[in-house]
Amino acid sequence: MKTTILSVDKTVDNNEVYQQAVDILKNGGVVSFPTETVYGLGAIATNEQAVQEIFKAKGRPSDNPLIVHIGETQDVLKFASIVPPAAKKLMDAFWPGPITLILNKKPNVIAPSVTPGVETVGIRMPSHPVALQLLRKLGEPLAAPSANRSGKPSPTEAFHVFNDLEGRIPLIVDGGSTEVGIESTVIDMTVEPPIILRPGSITKEMIENVIGSVQLTSNESKSEAPRSPGMKYIHYAPNAPVLLIERDRNTIQKAVQSLQEKGEKVAVVGPDELHIQEADWYYNIGASYENMATHLYKVLREIDQSDATIILAVETDEVGIGTAYMNRLRKASDDKRYFSSTISENE
Ligand code: TXA
Ligand code: MG
Numbered sequence: 001m002k003t004t005i006l007s008v009d010k011t012v013d014n015n016e017v018y019q020q021a022v023d024i025l026k027n028g029g030v031v032s033f034p035t036e037t038v039y040g041l042g043a044i045a046t047n048e049q050a051v052q053e054i055f056k057a058k059g060r061p062s063d064n065p066l067i068v069h070i071g072e073t074q075d076v077l078k079f080a081s082i083v084p085p086a087a088k089k090l091m092d093a094f095w096p097g098p099i100t101l102i103l104n105k106k107p108n109v110i111a112p113s114v115t116p117g118v119e120t121v122g123i124r125m126p127s128h129p130v131a132l133q134l135l136r137k138l139g140e141p142l143a144a145p146s147a148n149r150s151g152k153p154s155p156t157e158a159f160h161v162f163n164d165l166e167g168r169i170p171l172i173v174d175g176g177s178t179e180v181g182i183e184s185t186v187i188d189m190t191v192e193p194p195i196i197l198r199p200g201s202i203t204k205e206m207i208e209n210v211i212g213s214v215q216l217t218s219n220e221s222k223s224e225a226p227r228s229p230g231m232k233y234i235h236y237a238p239n240a241p242v243l244l245i246e247r248d249r250n251t252i253q254k255a256v257q258s259l260q261e262k263g264e265k266v267a268v269v270g271p272d273e274l275h276i277q278e279a280d281w282y283y284n285i286g287a288s289y290e291n292m293a294t295h296l297y298k299v300l301r302e303i304d305q306s307d308a309t310i311i312l313a314v315e316t317d318e319v320g321i322g323t324a325y326m327n328r329l330r331k332a333s334d335d336k337r338y339f340s341s342t343i344s345e346n347e
Contacts, residue, residue: 067186
């Protein structure tokens with residue numbers, strides 16, 4: 001299968017591109033499109049065969065549910081049996097935008113593979129103008145996970161999608177770099193208090209300002225059955241191992257030196273002002289938490305192109321989007337930290 005990339009200018013009405021995407025989707029195919037968070041790989045959410053194409057293209061385990069993307073607020077009632085008042089408040093405050101609400105699903109509407117084994121459905125209305133245009137021209141909701149191969153970081157550029165899925169999907173709609181850079185906040189609204197299953201750029205603090213107290217799930221409690229089925233899968237693993245390290249220049253310099261003495265080629269990922277000269281590569285990831293989140297996946301993919309044998313990733317405080325940033329770093333590192341004592345053990 002040939003994979004075509006077609007660019008759409010955000011400000012121009014680019015009818016032909018949208019029409020091609022709509023035709024493929026109506027014929028049961030899949031199309032990659034940009035959202036404000038990351039690129040998605042969409043299929044019509046009521047077409048079971050089309051949805052199965054998504055799992056095939058990604059190599060994704062088929063028991064992990066997909067998020068349904070809608071173009072109009074009232075579409076939520078096509079798939080959700082009930083919208084609790086607190087969910088309505090979040091929709092009013094943050095849609096269109098990067099937050100997914102888990103709601104009880106209506107029986108027998110959605111394609112079974114979208115929500116395998118669960119009585120709920122995750123729904124969001126993206127704010128990216130290209131995603132919204134596509135959904136509105138199509139007139140049907142799209143089931144869409146991130147458009148990466150399973151186990152790769154989510155794509156924030158059209159060429160990331162191309163690198164992962166070339167030959168496996170017919171069309172990528174290119175709308176430039178995505179703004180947020182990490183996936184949407186996922187919040188379970190079927191429980192009281194609601195639980196944030198995946199932190200994102202709509203933060204706990206922002207949500208609590210609208211509906212009061214909510215809980216943040218701990219991904220790290222591995223003994224517990226995962227609430228969000230996606231949590232049990234390994235995500236975002238770069239080729240070289242990632243170790244978290246505290247934000248302290250002296251500690252990082254010593255770590256770099258010690259690792260290099262052992263023959264490692266060390267890439268450091270951290271904020272601009274820390275720039276560690278001694279590292280084989282220093283990846284500036286931005287100054288604010290927003291910037292760091294925006295650039296994280298792009299940088300992890302860049303490091304995969306280098307010869308780095310180990311990646312040191314500098315930790316941030318867990319406030320605001322810092323929580324989401326650290327959540328993704330933990331997944332990438334499988335929660336491993338650098339300890340100088342561990343390293344010096346064998347010396
Ligand atoms: O920003 C995003 O959310 C992107 C863009 C494309 O919209 N999509 C995305 O989809 O990240 P995906 O499939 O890569 O991640 C969806 C996450 C998974 O961890 C999945 O387990 C969880 O949401 N999820 C989906 N439906 C769920 C449900 N009914 N109950 C619990 N978790 C659910
Ligand atoms: Mg994903």
